[in-house]
Amino acid sequence: MIFEQVATGGCQSYLVGCSDTRVAALIDPEISQIDHYIALAARDGLRIRYLIDTHTHADHFSATRQLARQMGVPVVMHRASSALFVDMRIGDGEMVIVGKLRLQAIHTPGHTRDSMCLLVEDRLFTGDTLLIGATGRTDLPSGDPEALYDSLFDRLLRLDPDLKVFPAHDYKGHQSSTIGQEMATNPRLQKRDRAAFVEMMQNLNLSMPTHVTEALRTNLSGGKSVAQLLTEAAARVPFMSLDELKARVEAADEDLTILDVREREAYESGHIPGARLLPRGQLELRVNQELPDPTRLILACCELGYISTLAASTLREMGFLHTVALDGGMKGWREAGYPLTQGREA
Known part of the structure; x- marks a missing residue:
């Protein structure tokens, strides 16, 4: 596997490629990094075949729509997404084939209704469902703390503890973790009682993302930001x-x-x-x-x-x-x- 991680502030995106066939998928691309992604793919001799958003982002601007126009490749999201420009909608357990790699979707609603994680070999791309030392928030449109509890405790935390976790956001300079490490040290995952977890999520009192309205508008419609x-x-x-x-x-x-x-x-x-x-x-x-x-x-x-x-x-x-x-x-x-x-x- 060819693997590149690109950080943009707290946003994390990933270029995942098949070393044999030289095709790749780009996961959660951010609009300001378009030239960087293209340069990385060229350097590694990769042809990007799929552009994947793990969910509808509310705190930054996705590059999937612009890259799709520019490169002529499909945008992939979970079938629960209401984004107008999605070319391929996939469901729980379904896969995107990238050369010899299989990227399997795991529907994990909670942060948003359309949130999904992607499992490929020894890596789990968790979007905003599971972060390093935290979880995705549930106070934005279509967020649901009950659904997030189920996605975490009934789905993700039952996977192999050695799976590497690569989230869509990290604000503390971490590059990855594992399922086992998060189970042991993530403060939010210590609230294993459903009611206690839901109460915690409902009382985080987080500030709203700076560009939440504009980000949701552009990421749902494929329109342009200012x-x-x-x-x-x-x-x-x-x-x-x-x-x-x-x-x-x-x-x-x-x-x-x-x-x-x-x-x-x-x-x-x-x-x-x-x-x-x-x-x-x-x-x-x-x-x-x-x-x-x-x-x-x-x-x-x-x-x-x-x-x-x-x-x-x-x-x-x-x-x-x-x-x-x-x-x-x-x-x-x-x-x-x-x-x-x-x-x-x-």
């Missing part, structure tokens, strides 16, 4: 430096249109001399009126540079091919001590 939209927009848009813009402003460059895409209140509190106001929310509706010449050089600016990058990308898609965004935004302009004009447009 970070993805910004990354894609930035890849399509050139940028102008603060110093270059200052020089052009001082030279009264008549070939440049500076477009401030903030709201009016922010604009009037201080904007780049000569900048025109066109809030991002009105861009598509007013662009033909405000920008009649699509051949002009247009610079979009906002407070931090994020909204202006999206605006510049939109303008380029609409045919304003000489649109750029300000690198550093108005925050950078002010911090550099460059001139500001207050009030309405001249």
